[in-house]
Amino acid sequence: MARDFSWIRPEPWGIHVVPADCWIDPSRPVDRALVTHGHADHARGGHGSTFATPETLAIMKLRYATEAGAVPVPYGERIALPGGVAATWIPAGHVLGSAQILLEHAGERIVVTGDFKRRPDPTCPPFEVTPCDVLITEATFGLPVFRHPPVEQEIAKLLSALAANPERCVLVGAYALGKAQRLIAELRRAGHRDTIWLHGAMERMCRLYEDWGIDLGPLRLVSEAGKGELAGAIIVAPPSALNDRWSRRLPDPITAMASGWMQVRQRARQRMVELPLVISDHADWNELTQTVVEVNPAETWITHGREEAMLRWCQLNQRKARALALVGYEDEDD
Amino acid sequence: MEEFAALLDALVYTRSRNAKLKLLADYLRSTPDPDRGWALAALTDGLDFPAVKSSTIRNLLMERIDPVLWTLSREYVGDSAETASLLWPEPTEAPSPPTVAEAVDALSRMTRATVMAELPRLLDRLDGNGRYALLKLATGAMRIGISARLAKTAFAQAFDVSVEDVEEHWHGQAPPYTALFDWAAHGAEPPNADDIPLFRPFMLAHGLEDTQVDLADYAAEWKWDGIRVQVVRAGGATRVYSRSGDDISATFPEIAEALHIDAVLDGELLVRGAHQGGEEGGAASFNALQQRLGRKTVSKKMREEYPAFVRLYDALIVEGKDLRPRPWSERRMALEALVPQLDPARFDLSAVIAAADFAELSAIRERARDDAIEGVMLKRRDSPYVAGRRTGLWYKWKRDPLLVDCVLMYAQRGSGKRSSFYSDYTFGCWDGDPDEGADLLPVGKAYFGFTDEELKWLDRYVRNHTVNRFGPVRETDRSLVFEVAFDSVHVSKRHKSGVAMRFPRISRIRTDKPAHEADRMDTLRKLIRD
Numbered sequence: 074m075a076r077d078f079s080w081i082r083p084e085p086w087g088i089h090v091v092p093a094d095c096w097i098d099p100s101r102p103v104d105r106a107l108v109t110h111g112h113a114d115h116a117r118g119g120h121g122s123t124f125a126t127p128e129t130l131a132i133m134k135l136r137y138a139t140e141a142g143a144v145p146v147p148y149g150e151r152i153a154l155p156g157g158v159a160a161t162w163i164p165a166g167h168v169l170g171s172a173q174i175l176l177e178h179a180g181e182r183i184v185v186t187g188d189f190k191r192r193p194d195p196t197c198p199p200f201e202v203t204p205c206d207v208l209i210t211e212a213t214f215g216l217p218v219f220r221h222p223p224v225e226q227e228i229a230k231l232l233s234a235l236a237a238n239p240e241r242c243v244l245v246g247a248y249a250l251g252k253a254q255r256l257i258a259e260l261r262r263a264g265h266r267d268t269i270w271l272h273g274a275m276e277r278m279c280r281l282y283e284d285w286g287i288d289l290g291p292l293r294l295v296s297e298a299g300k301g302e303l304a305g306a307i308i309v310a311p312p313s314a315l316n317d318r319w320s321r322r323l324p325d326p327i328t329a330m331a332s333g334w335m336q337v338r339q340r341a342r343q344r345m346v347e348l349p350l351v352i353s354d355h356a357d358w359n360e361l362t363q364t365v366v367e368v369n370p371a372e373t374w375i376t377h378g379r380e381e382a383m384l385r386w387c388q389l390n391q392r393k394a395r396a397l398a399l400v401g402y403e404d405e406d407d
Numbered sequence: 408m409e410e411f412a413a414l415l416d417a418l419v420y421t422r423s424r425n426a427k428l429k430l431l432a433d434y435l436r437s438t439p440d441p442d443r444g445w446a447l448a449a450l451t452d453g454l455d456f457p458a459v460k461s462s463t464i465r466n467l468l469m470e471r472i473d474p475v476l477w478t479l480s481r482e483y484v485g486d487s488a489e490t491a492s493l494l495w496p497e498p499t500e501a502p503s504p505p506t507v508a509e510a511v512d513a514l515s516r517m518t519r520a521t522v523m524a525e526l527p528r529l530l531d532r533l534d535g536n537g538r539y540a541l542l543k544l545a546t547g548a549m550r551i552g553i554s555a556r557l558a559k560t561a562f563a564q565a566f567d568v569s570v571e572d573v574e575e576h577w578h579g580q581a582p583p584y585t586a587l588f589d590w591a592a593h594g595a596e597p598p599n600a601d602d603i604p605l606f607r608p609f610m611l612a613h614g615l616e617d618t619q620v621d622l623a624d625y626a627a628e629w630k631w632d633g634i635r636v637q638v639v640r641a642g643g644a645t646r647v648y649s650r651s652g653d654d655i656s657a658t659f660p661e662i663a664e665a666l667h668i669d670a671v672l673d674g675e676l677l678v679r680g681a682h683q684g685g686e687e688g689g690a691a692s693f694n695a696l697q698q699r700l701g702r703k704t705v706s707k708k709m710r711e712e713y714p715a716f717v718r719l720y721d722a723l724i725v726e727g728k729d730l731r732p733r734p735w736s737e738r739r740m741a742l743e744a745l746v747p748q749l750d751p752a753r754f755d756l757s758a759v760i761a762a763a764d765f766a767e768l769s770a771i772r773e774r775a776r777d778d779a780i781e782g783v784m785l786k787r788r789d790s791p792y793v794a795g796r797r798t799g800l801w802y803k804w805k806r807d808p809l810l811v812d813c814v815l816m817y818a819q820r821g822s823g824k825r826s827s828f829y830s831d832y833t834f835g836c837w838d839g840d841p842d843e844g845a846d847l848l849p850v851g852k853a854y855f856g857f858t859d860e861e862l863k864w865l866d867r868y869v870r871n872h873t874v875n876r877f878g879p880v881r882e883t884d885r886s887l888v889f890e891v892a893f894d895s896v897h898v899s900k901r902h903k904s905g906v907a908m909r910f911p912r913i914s915r916i917r918t919d920k921p922a923h924e925a926d927r928m929d930t931l932r933k934l935i936r937d
């Protein structure tokens with residue numbers, strides 16, 4: 074009998090685990106939500122109960138100030154859900170607390186990757202390849218033009234721009250959850266010991282990372298900077314602040330942005346970026362296709378991103394695949 | 408090639424003109440010959456490799472990647488060269504990039520038969536940025552906002568020479584411009600150009616503003632509303648150059664064909680037409696001339712419908728004699744002696760205005776309603792012909808501009824010091840009675856804000872009145888009135904409003920005027936002179 078995996082049903086507003094009546098990363102309030110990670114397009118408030126890693130729940134608490142119904146599930150712990158479904162949260166390597174969710178039912182295994190990457194990241198445990206029958210994967214950077222360079226190369230680019238312009242500062246736009254902290258941690262790993270200055274919107278999330286044991290070194294707020302203190306410094310701000318009035322207070326900033334989209338010149342120019350840093354928290358084309366090969370599922374379902382090219386690749390490689398028309402996922406500024 | 412690739416990337420991401428100049432100047436100073444010359448030629452579209460086309464890149468990639476994946480990638484990236492540079496397999500060993508000169512040499516040897524085998528060999532020696540630079544260089548489609556003028560200015564800055572000298576010596580030189588670099592960087596004699604129809608930089612005028620001059624010292628002549636050109640004949644060849652030094656001979660072949668005396672002449676290119684310039688015998692308005700501009704080739708029909716001629720202002724060189732150091736009055740005599748020897752269909756003399764004094768000149772200027780007249784020029788009778796703008800020698804005294812009140816529709820960030828302010832504006836006039844539901848039609852675009860206070864005020868206004876955002880553009884709630892000055896207005900099929908202003912500029916912010924009282928399209932249409 075051909076398997077149809079009908080116990081899991083993608084709907085436009087989330088993936089429905091039918092026997093357990095749970096939803097994965099739903100974009101509307103539900104009774105029971107299984108959340109992969111804390112980014113706003115995956116984790117929303119208002120659910121009856123929310124199953125996620127303790128780190129993700131802490132992030133959600135910070136963002137939505139709600140704790141009701143939080144069910145922490147540490148990485149690797151297999152929990153029983155109603156209807157004979159078991160669920161396990163497995164590291165996805167995307168941001169602090171990010172997980173793939175393995176669902177088991179009636180002898181079938183389905184993995185929902187959420188967002189993921191395969192590169193090492195000092196702020197979260199690495200992606201684990203998990204064999205399964207259906208791999209439900211993202212494809213944010215699912216085009217063969219996306220080949221993210223080694224992060225060390227991009228960090229070196231940032232530090233040399235800083236060294237070459239001692240009178241100026243480098244203002245880096247980075248997504249407030251994940252990218253900002255990874256960038257700071259990578260700068261520390263590269264030996265940069267100076268104070269890194271934060272836009273106000275970055276502060277609480279950085280503190281949260283520190284509470285979870287990730288050392289980010291000396292951090293201060295731009296609003297507390299004395300005259301002249303910002304020259305020769307790195308400032309981290311959300312991408313929306315780059316060309317905002319807020320940035321006018323800075324000493325002749327070099328506008329940088331840390332994002333996988335920076336690989337395409339036109340995208341960087343649209344953002345008025347002078348120093349594009351190709352640093353992504355998502356899998357690039359090679360990582361996506363390599364993951365499908367390694368996991369080797371019977372079927373590959375694609376949640377969001379550039380699914381057309383991934384579908385084509387699966388077709389060329391005789392792999393069964395389909396695109397799910399999920400709504401509400403965005404191209405994060407990753 | 409790495410340095411050139413790095414320069415290209417830096418230029419792509421740099422917005423300010425000054426920063427671009429500095430990047431270019433640094434590159435020109437620090438890069439050896441002949442690489443810097445080839446790079447300069449590449450940046451100013453001076454290179455052509457017939458064997459390498461945009462389709463070559465596509466065909467090359469089709470041999471290596473699934474066509475569907477190529478198309479999806481190309482559509483997303485938006486540029487074939489960049490897409491190919493990103494898709495090309497990374498070299499397996501450390502890249503050994505060619506120099507720019509090596510790349511140019513290899514590219515110029517390629518034929519359509521060999522390109523598919525030879526180009527990959529170059530690409531395999533480069534990293535991603537290098538591949539991008541190579542493919543841009545090979546296809547000649549840089550599009551990174553480096554005009555010839557910007558490149559020359561950077562060259563002048565790099566070697567501390569005057570940009571006018573660069574203009575003069577640049578012409579007639581071929582890439583990699585070794586003689587030019589020898590002159591500027593190593594103090595050699597400038598390249599010899601007696602037998603080449605070279606462009607000589609124009610002498611320019613300051614606005615008269617409130618100055619009054621004594622007509623005993625200054626001659627007055629009409630300023631015609633065409634395009635300023637220089638016609639040069641030397642070594643048996645004739646060229647027509649635009650004000651920026653671009654060779655536009657192919658656009659106006661009847662002019663190039665008509666000069667048979669070795670000379671360098673300065674004048675206004677005009678088109679004969681129904682809007683006669685009165686007694687002088689017929690110049691059409693600028694709009695008629697516009698039909699002829701920007702064409703690489705020109706049909707017989709075009710030549711007959713819009714015949715071009717040059718109204719001469721000045722003679723720089725006549726039969727080998729350089730008159731530039733001589734006073735204007737002497738050059739004028741030489742010019743008057745020359746014109747009768749020229750083809751009257753193609754050349755005439757811009758008349759000197761006979762006025763006893765400044766008051767009379769002012770009155771003559773007021774009465775001038777000829778469409779081909781843009782204003783009056785005042786030239787010091789003893790002025791030599793010097794490149795650029797020199798205080799006190801030449802003045803232009805334009806006719807009073809026309810004014811309309813327009814409503815701000817869209818705003819965009821400016822450039823340079825205006826780059827963090829919404830300071831570029833699109834404005835419109837009402838297409839009927841706004842109280843009857845008429846809409847605004849955009850009629851022009853200009854920037855405004857010369858003081859920090861104005862910039863800030865306008866920026867705040869735009870932010871507080873934004874109703875829509877399209878990428879970098881904000882649409883406002885159409886509440887602010889600008890007084891817009893312009894030189895003339897013309898019928899235009901390219902604009903939705905059907906009219907185009909020439910030289911629009913915002914002269915005042917009319918906070919005192921409600922938007923619905925701004926001018927209507929009718930007002931603007933009545934001012935059309937075609």
Ligand SMILES: [Zn+2]
Pocket residue numbers: 110112167188405
């Ligand atoms: Zn995410």
Ligand SMILES: [Zn+2]
Pocket residue numbers: 112114115188402403405
């Ligand atoms: Zn996502």
